[in-house]
Amino acid sequence: MLLLTGATGRIGSALLRRLTTARVPVRCLVRDPKRLGAERVRVQIALGDLADPPSFRNALRGVTTVVHLGASIRDQPAGSIEELNGIATWRLVQAAERAGVEHFVFTSALGASAHNRTRFLRAKALAEQAVVESSLRHTIVAPSIVYAPGDHLTTVLGRLAWLPVVPLSGRGHAQFQPIWADDVADCLMAALDRPVDPDAPNLRVELAGPDVHTYEGIVRAVLAAAGRPRRLLPVPLGLTSRGLRVAEALMGTTAPVTWDEAELLEVSMTSRHGTADAERLGVTPKRLAAVLGTA
Numbered sequence: 453m454l455l456l457t458g459a460t461g462r463i464g465s466a467l468l469r470r471l472t473t474a475r476v477p478v479r480c481l482v483r484d485p486k487r488l489g490a491e492r493v494r495v496q497i498a499l500g501d502l503a504d505p506p507s508f509r510n511a512l513r514g515v516t517t518v519v520h521l522g523a524s525i526r527d528q529p530a531g532s533i534e535e536l537n538g539i540a541t542w543r544l545v546q547a548a549e550r551a552g553v554e555h556f557v558f559t560s561a562l563g564a565s566a567h568n569r570t571r572f573l574r575a576k577a578l579a580e581q582a583v584v585e586s587s588l589r590h591t592i593v594a595p596s597i598v599y600a601p602g603d604h605l606t607t608v609l610g611r612l613a614w615l616p617v618v619p620l621s622g623r624g625h626a627q628f629q630p631i632w633a634d635d636v637a638d639c640l641m642a643a644l645d646r647p648v649d650p651d652a653p654n655l656r657v658e659l660a661g662p663d664v665h666t667y668e669g670i671v672r673a674v675l676a677a678a679g680r681p682r683r684l685l686p687v688p689l690g691l692t693s694r695g696l697r698v699a700e701a702l703m704g705t706t707a708p709v710t711w712d713e714a715e716l717l718e719v720s721m722t723s724r725h726g727t728a729d730a731e732r733l734g735v736t737p738k739r740l741a742a743v744l745g746t747a
């Protein structure tokens with residue numbers, strides 16, 4: 453039995469389709485099973501929450517492999533970014549050790565470091581450390597920015613494209629190698645199928661798309677794909693931060709964008725390996741323009 457967290461997300465939904473097609477027995481730890489769509493009848497469901505560690509114990513019963521994709525780039529009422537990403541992963545690792553799990557697969561992120569300016573990438577660094585220091589055989593996947601047509605980022609930008617001028621948080625100069633969620637899912641499937649090498653049981657791969665884009669370049673690509681190329685208006689970071697913090701204070705969890713999310717787009721996420729790690733797993737990541745249909 454494989455336990456999947458984050459099954460309703462960008463990467464998780466792409467991975468779940470592949471797992472159920474391959475007839476892998478899957479249990480999904482979810483807050484709301486309805487969000488699994490048609491897949492919910494093909495899997496076991498464990499109701500749970502990253503902020504609720506007792507829910508991990510039931511979810512892990514009889515599980516040999518954990519794929520932990522669940523994460524949050526904004527604070528939630530039940531837990532902060534640090535709790536949902538750092539502490540929850542540490543607790544899930546401990547529960548997995550107790551439950552006799554054999555393989556723990558974790559998605560970190562390029563740029564995860566205890567010294568990163570963003571809360572999310574600091575929490576990911578601590579989570580990654582918990583996985584590495586555990587007794588579990590592990591695979592760590594660290595992607596650059598991951599996208600899928602219709603995801604949160606492309607939807608927000610698509611909405612902004614109705615304006616005559618689209619605001620750009622900061623100068624948009626941070627660099628990314630965007631990788632399609634389906635390509636990440638293919639890499640995860642390959643990592644799950646990899647025979648265990650007794651001399652090197654653990655694996656860490658950096659997943660990047662074939663092209664380096666600035667954030668500004670990504671925004672322009674998404675607007676072009678929506679058929680609404682627009683002039684961009686850089687908004688100084690101080691102003692973005694104050695505006696988004698006020699919006700969050702007024703709107704709470706319904707705020708369309710938070711400062712923590714916007715700040716992530718200020719931090720470059722590139723790998724000097726380029727697409728090499730993905731290719732070693734047998735996956736050739738597609739270009740952003742090809743996936744968005746503008747190539």
Ligand SMILES: NC(=O)c1ccc[n+]([C@@H]2O[C@H](COP(=O)([O-])OP(=O)(O)OC[C@H]3O[C@@H](n4cnc5c(N)ncnc54)[C@H](OP(=O)(O)O)[C@@H]3O)[C@@H](O)[C@H]2O)c1
Nearest residue numbers: 458459460461462463483501502521522523559561597598
């Ligand atoms: N997207 C990127 O650019 C990117 C880049 C680098 C690394 N990663 C990492 O890759 C993994 C998957 O990313 P993604 O883009 O697919 O994520 P995503 O689309 O944001 O989905 C997040 C998933 O986590 C679940 N989740 C959030 N809060 C939860 C909670 N309190 N309890 C239980 N589940 C919760 C969500 O479930 P609900 O349906 O209940 O909300 C959803 O399934 C994450 O670990 C992420 O940090 C992503």
